Amino acid sequence: MSSIDDDEEHGKDKKKRRLSKSRELELALKLEAAKKDPEKATEAEHHKEKNAEKWKERVEGQQKVRVEKQQKRSGNIADRIEQKKQRKIAKREKKLLRPGFEGRKEGFVNEGGK
Numbered sequence: 516m517s518s519i520d521d522d523e524e525h526g527k528d529k530k531k532r533r534l535s536k537s538r539e540l541e542l543a544l545k546l547e548a549a550k551k552d553p554e555k556a557t558e559a560e561h562h563k564e565k566n567a568e569k570w571k572e573r574v575e576g577q578q579k580v581r582v583e584k585q586q587k588r589s590g591n592i593a594d595r596i597e598q599k600k601q602r603k604i605a606k607r608e609k610k611l612l613r614p615g616f617e618g619r620k621e622g623f624v625n626e627g628g629k
Contacts, residue, residue: 549555
């Protein structure tokens with residue numbers, strides 16, 4: 516048994532088809548008539564402004580995300596550089612330690628016997 520999706524109801528996953536020439540002409544004439552009618556023209560302008568506003572928000576959101584990603588990247592690179600420096604310091608410290616003795620070399624072992 517499988518479930519049936521109502522994609523037609525939601526308009527998802529439906530291939531967008533090209534309108535016929537006659538249908539496009541009909542829509543163009545309808546739009547032209549709407550532009551001549553002042554009441555409908557203001558409605559169209561309102562939709563245009565709304566869409567422009569949405570687009571502006573979308574662009575601003577993308578820029579914000581881009582800046583955040585760049586800051587995160589810069590932070591990660593700085594952390595990696597700092598870790599590399601710490602590893603070098605730890606490696607140098609380990610080399611200065613001597614097996615069989617305690618701690619760093621402070622001077623020669625047999626220096627005091629002169």
